[in-house]
Amino acid sequence: MSHNFLWNANFHSLLKAIDQDLADQAQQEGCPGCGHKLHQANYPRSPVGMPLHFRFYYDERLSFCCEMCRRRMTPASVRFFGRRWYPGPLFVLISALLRGITESLLRQIKGYFGLFITASTLKRWRQWWCEEFPMTLFWKQASGLIPPLDLQRSFPRALLAFFQGKLEEKVCSLLQFLSPLTRGGLQAF
Ligand SMILES: [Zn+2]
Numbered sequence: 001m002s003h004n005f006l007w008n009a010n011f012h013s014l015l016k017a018i019d020q021d022l023a024d025q026a027q028q029e030g031c032p033g034c035g036h037k038l039h040q041a042n043y044p045r046s047p048v049g050m051p052l053h054f055r056f057y058y059d060e061r062l063s064f065c066c067e068m069c070r071r072r073m074t075p076a077s078v079r080f081f082g083r084r085w086y087p088g089p090l091f092v093l094i095s096a097l098l099r100g101i102t103e104s105l106l107r108q109i110k111g112y113f114g115l116f117i118t119a120s121t122l123k124r125w126r127q128w129w130c131e132e133f134p135m136t137l138f139w140k141q142a143s144g145l146i147p148p149l150d151l152q153r154s155f156p157r158a159l160l161a162f163f164q165g166k167l168e169e170k171v172c173s174l175l176q177f178l179s180p181l182t183r184g185g186l187q188a189f
Pocket residue numbers: 031032033034035036066067068069070071
């Protein structure tokens with residue numbers, strides 16, 4: 001598996017463009033509560049783990065506020081996975097490596113991504129994929145829409161294996177597939 005695409009601006013620029021489309025679509029639909037107009041009210045974000053010269057692709061989370069009821073509406077995103085500090089592509093790629101959390105895995109992550117992530121963070125991520133993700137309403141509904149997965153592999157490896165193409169295409173498809181989880185009040189996290 002080559003993770004070199006993470007050092008290619010085109011990949012980050014594509015994710016940013018997908019997020020913009022998701023946000024435009026949500027804005028056209030108006031406030032989910034009262035149907036009134038949504039105004040831009042983005043959140044600043046400080047992405048952790050991204051190479052410095054790509055951070056500006058991740059420096060804000062697109063979000064809206066209703067002009068009438070003032071309710072916050074945060075559209076789906078492929079760049080941000082809930083409130084996690086690490087952007088979506090790093091979260092899914094690193095999560096795909098998590099079987100046993102060992103010293104050699106920590107070295108592998110350092111080698112691939114230049115990151116030192118603590119074992120406790122990785123345990124939390126693995127716990128989320130193993131225990132919480134399968135229980136989400138999203139997965140209960142979405143799992144019926146795709147052919148049965150090879151669940152010998154854990155999440156998200158099983159999902160990455162399901163999507164076609166080169167690794168960057170798989171990651172992009174997986175983030176689009178999971179993006180409904182990141183919508184709204186981030187209640188899934
Ligand atoms: Zn409203």
